[in-house]
Amino acid sequence: MVHSGINVLFxxxxxxxxxxxxxxxxxxxxxxxxxxxxxxxxxxxxxTLTNKIxxxxxxxxxxxxxxxxxxxxxxxxxxxxxxxxxVNWPATWMAVLAFSLWVAAEFSDIVRGAIESVPKSQRExxxxxxxxxxxxxxxxxxxxxxxxxxxxxxxxxxRVIKTTSLLLVISIMEVINVGQQIIEAxxxxxxxxxxxxxxxxxxLYFVLDYPLSAWAKKLTKESK
Numbered sequence: 001m002v003h004s005g006i007n008v009l010f011x012x013x014x015x016x017x018x019x020x021x022x023x024x025x026x027x028x029x030x031x032x033x034x035x036x037x038x039x040x041x042x043x044x045x046x047x048t049l050t051n052k053i054x055x056x057x058x059x060x061x062x063x064x065x066x067x068x069x070x071x072x073x074x075x076x077x078x079x080x081x082x083x084x085x086x087v088n089w090p091a092t093w094m095a096v097l098a099f100s101l102w103v104a105a106e107f108s109d110i111v112r113g114a115i116e117s118v119p120k121s122q123r124e125x126x127x128x129x130x131x132x133x134x135x136x137x138x139x140x141x142x143x144x145x146x147x148x149x150x151x152x153x154x155x156x157x158x159r160v161i162k163t164t165s166l167l168l169v170i171s172i173m174e175v176i177n178v179g180q181q182i183i184e185a186x187x188x189x190x191x192x193x194x195x196x197x198x199x200x201x202x203x204l205y206f207v208l209d210y211p212l213s214a215w216a217k218k219l220t221k222e223s224k
Contacts, residue, residue: 005190005191005192005193005194005195005196006196007190008182008183008186008189008190008193008196008197009196009197009200011186011190014182014186017178017182018175018178018179018182018197018200018201018204020173020178021173021174021175021176021177021178021179022174022175022204024092024167024172024173024174024175025161025164025165025167025174025175026161026208028092028095028096028099028164028167028172028174029099029157029160029161029164031096031100032095032096032099032100032102032103032160033103033156033157033160035096035100035103035104036099036100036101036102036103036104036106036107037103037104037107037153039100039104039107039108040103040104040105040106040107040108040110040111041107041108041111043058043061043104043105043107043108043111044107044108044109044110044111044112044114044115045111045115045137045142046058047059047108047109047111047112048112048115048116058108061105061108062105062106062108062109064105065101065102065105065106066105066106070098070102070163070166071166071169073098073101073102074095074098074166074167074169074170075169075170076098077094077095077097077098078091078094078095078098078170081094082094091170091171091172092172094170095164095167095170095172099160099163099164103156103160106156107153107156110149110152110153110156111145111149113148113149113152114145114146114148114149114152115137115141115142115145117145117148118140118141118144118145118148122140122141122144123136123140123141125140126139126140126141150216150219151216151217151219151220152216154212154213154215154216154219155212155213155216157212158209158212158213158216161205161208161209161212162205162209165205168180175201175204176201179197179198179200179201182197183197183198
């Protein structure tokens with residue numbers, strides 16, 4: 001019977017394994033966001049400077065990570081990087097590296113756009129008060145830019161969480177990979193188990209991403 005397929009979720013340690021896989025996805029996404037947002041903030045500020053060389057280099061960096069699919073980036077970091085530079089990190093930390101570089105590229109453009117969106121009068125007022133460029137960024141531009149960039153930052157976070165589903169290609173035991181193993185191991189006993197396993201995974205991703213998406217929409221409406 002179709003409804004009996006739900007038993008696959010509670011067979012043995014299947015449910016606990018799915019939760020452990022979900023936790024793997026969450027902590028990889030969280031650490032990648034922390035590192036990526038920190039680096040992206042620096043890169044975003046640098047992209048607002050008048051130095052054409054710095055702006056060109058960072059623009060190339062951004063375009064590279066926009067053009068290269070995330071799945072290809074994971075392959076490059078997991079397979080090519082260790083062989084070329086003899087980096088022997090665990091697969092999870094290689095994934096953090098790949099996601100952090102991607103987040104840094106995307107967030108740098110968000111920061112640049114937010115800073116440049118601050119009214120010119122604010123810059124002029126800060127300079128008229130005798131603020132240095134560093135003080136201008138610290139006390140005038142960045143505080144206002146944070147409010148402007150928050151909705152886009154939240155949307156980026158939801159994208160990172162969803163993209164962790166690609167980690168199965170480098171054999172990381174995240175929730176999708178665990179779910180697939182459970183389905184294959186129980187296919188004969190629970191032929192409809194695939195519906196319940198992926199249904200639960202859908203719910204888990206929805207619970208994680210929907211509140212963030214709703215928050216971003218609310219902030220966007222409030223800023224208009």
